[in-house]
Amino acid sequence: MPIYAYRCAECGHDHDALQKMSDAPLTDCPACGKAALVKQVTAAGFQLKGSGWYVTDFRNGQGKGANSSSDSAGSSSGTEPASGAAPAPTASPATPAS
Secondary structure, X not given: OEEEEEEEOOOXXXXXXXXXXXXXXXXXXXXXXXXXXXXXXXXXOEOOOOOOOOOOOOHHHOOOOOOOOOOOOOOOOOOOOOOOOOOOOOOOOOOOOO
C-alpha cells in the first residue's frame, strides 16, 4: 500500500498516511481538525511485506538459490592463479651448458 504525504493549509501540520490507492484523499487535519489537508507530490513511498528477497533469486532465470559457477566468488578451475598470487613458473626444456 502506498504512503501518501499530506499538509494542512491552515496550521502547516505534515501528516503521512498509509492508504489503498482506491481510498478517498484525507481532508480533516489530525492536529487542528479543519478540513484543510492537501495531498503533497512526493517521491513514491511504499511498504514491503513478506519474507524478502535475495540477490540469488531469479538470477539467470534458474530460480531461488541457484547460482552459476561463474557467478560465485570462490569458484576456480585451477588454471588461473588466485588474485595476489604469483604465477607458477613454466617448465622449459633443460639444455646442457657447453
